Amino acid sequence: MTEFTPYASLFGGAMIGLSAVLLMLWEGRIAGISGIAGRLMPPYRDGALLSRIGFVIGIVAAPLLIGWYSGNAIAQTVSSNVPLMILAGLLVGFGSVWGNGCTSGHGVCGLARLSTRSLVATGVFMTAAFATVFLVRHMIGA
């Protein structure tokens, strides 16, 4: 069980949206994390590597700063099944870059642009994720 947090989630979501809008205003780029993180590795096609490093450092540092400032570490429950998490990571990394976007690039920025490609992509990854959790939790019973 996790607690339903409508207000915190709506507010946090709005912060994510604001970040995406300001990135578009500043340098005209989509705030897609798979695109940003995937281009930390070579080949380097444009001069935006330093920007991408900055954005990723910010994402990694933010929860630590919040935890440090509030005195409470961010609560989380992560599977400690290492082979499963390696497999999940490979699939998420490959699939998100192969499909040109993840929850942020297609799900947030793409839907906000009313892109048909992003609508299709979001429908497919949501359906695949719902089906996977259903299989794992209710069919296999893990």
Place this chain on the structure above:
Amino acid sequence: MSFLVNLALGLLFGAGLAISGMADPAKVLNFLDLFGTWDPSLAFVMGGAVIVTFVGYRLVLRRDRPIVGSNFHLPARNDIDTRVIAGPAIFGIGWGLGGFCPGPALAALGLGATGTLAFVPAMMLGMWAARLLAEDRMQTKAV
């Protein structure tokens, strides 16, 4: 300068992920578990983010260009090819297995859970593999 602006925007994005609860894969997996311990929070995160971005993009894209750079880098394609089906299908399976998509995985990295430390390097490797394979295909097509 662009480094610092991006650092600040990354902090805003990461704080949004942490406050919304998305750095906790258990919340994501419970959203995806419609027939179990369903937690609708993720829909509110997406809703808040899409509404702000929808309105904000409309204001920003009235400009001729961004503050830095000569033009907006907007995806121009609108066709549905196999990659935009296969990629999200593979991504969705991994998301359902681990409860992490790329942003929250990075936000969780510093919290140091064993599962996260296994997930993130594998994710980066998967991203790199997809990029190299895509480049390889483009070159084959060009020849």
